[in-house]
Amino acid sequence: MDITDDKLLRIALVTSLIGLIGLIIFTPSIEVKEVKIKDITRAMIDEEVSIDCVVSDVKSSKSGSSYFLTINDGTGQMPLIIFESQIAQMQSNKLEIEDFKDKKVNVVGKITEYNNEMEIVLSSGDSLKIIS
Known part of the structure; x- marks a missing residue:
């Protein structure tokens, strides 16, 4: 399987979106x-x-x-x-x-x-x- 620039860009984009969604979901539950x-x-x-x-x-x-x-x-x-x-x-x-x-x-x-x-x-x- 060859990793092209296009595939690498898609993987990076999906990973970033998952991370942002996780932050949005878990931030309200963080308490001092x-x-x-x-x-x-x-x-x-x-x-x-x-x-x-x-x-x-x-x-x-x-x-x-x-x-x-x-x-x-x-x-x-x-x-x-x-x-x-x-x-x-x-x-x-x-x-x-x-x-x-x-x-x-x-x-x-x-x-x-x-x-x-x-x-x-x-x-x-x-x-x-x-x-x-």
Whole structure:
């Protein structure tokens, strides 16, 4: 069996279509892993996680372009970093960072490490929601 350019093109096209259909079908079923702060390890760096917690402190950076929230879920606490673009997105939804202080929230963010400390970087302006 000779493989011609035409056959190779058809095989590549069919394989690509199968892959795209698979992505469309399985993407909605991918969920963010819900974790407790005490269970977060360095092995989880760059992983996106969800945490139900209370915002115990809100501080802005010296430039005022970023915010550092301290979150606590009863098993531990850690910093949550919110960057300028996410703040702008939150403000466009009529939310202020200070509104989250002492509220129970759900956070979706990426685990990172800075100065040998674990922290969470908020995924988007919609990834911080008050739950009670």
